[in-house]
Amino acid sequence: MWTQKEINLTARQRGFHLITDEVLAQLPELQAVDIGLLHVFIKHTSASLTINENADPTVRTDFENYFSRLAPENEPYYQHTLEGSDDMPAHLKSSLLGSDLTIAVTDGKLNMGIWQGIYLCEHRNHASGRRLMVTLQGNSQD
Amino acid sequence: MWTQKEINLTARQRGFHLITDEVLAQLPELQAVDIGLLHVFIKHTSASLTINENADPTVRTDFENYFSRLAPENEPYYQHTLEGSDDMPAHLKSSLLGSDLTIAVTDGKLNMGIWQGIYLCEHRNHASGRRLMVTLQGNSQD
């Protein structure tokens, strides 16, 4: 069984955002998968995906503060500067964090740890909504 | 062919540890896969997985020294501090290194380079054993 679709995420401000529920709400097909894998891919180079703590919102605040120090704006050696001071750091953060995730699916649910959630990492100051390509495969229940 | 199981890793001290053999010992089903993929996912947000050099143990020591400088403890801007000074850096390292790996399987073996191995990256000072979710799919030999 294969299901593939594009999911549109609502626009977020720069920072790290839990999107597990928003993704699952657009993927009811997952509930029919007994054993499988969910692949999630972000179709942009200035936002990224990661898995991390889903409970305390200060973790996401600390992520934004950390990664904006790790890949700072306005480094004197940056050559790719025409699209704004947040653009080159956004590309760097995108590759540090990654564009794709694969997560096990078991008995119709994502099989993650109970403290894990999917983060949209929005690296631009003024981004529109982002598009994900999701691919679900596995054995269907019947 | 799909196989999915949880694998329990023995507790390790903070640092980087080769676990290729420990994973394979709990996955005899892999030997029957002709062409396929192994997905390995760590169900925690303060430990991570990566692939790197499997021979010289000083590489793993250098990894611990490097990543503990890259994501240091006690940064004044950290807000998520209640679970200890090693906790927020552990979350950051987890997202820098990643929670999941996918590795090709060919003729019953992991198809990696000869110098590659799977690392458990343990970021907490006093962690218990860690749980992996492994999903194996492919064509079986017969």
Add this chain to the structure above:
Amino acid sequence: MWTQKEINLTARQRGFHLITDEVLAQLPELQAVDIGLLHVFIKHTSASLTINENADPTVRTDFENYFSRLAPENEPYYQHTLEGSDDMPAHLKSSLLGSDLTIAVTDGKLNMGIWQGIYLCEHRNHASGRRLMVTLQGNSQD
């Protein structure tokens, strides 16, 4: 449908290089996949793979300058130094950026954003050609 093969990349100088076309030229089987996934794995620990901007070459120059600062040579605490000053940083960059990518395939094409391409991240000063293991799976068109 499963296809698995090793792809040899021509040697590149240290830096970040777009290889999307070179990979696709060696994978004509992809054109027959209706819905599927392409897994790309680099069989080395001193080079890596990432997805990023495919248009402006200064992005790749900025990547090389950034990552060579992020994982510098000759840190006094490095113990793994016998293979040259570029070797330990190469291992670190490999784990920061990652060894494997998975990309959706739709209607015979990689389903990425229009500004996305696959980068070979070459971290050694004098590397030979690199080997990728590619695994393609999905439903074939007919």
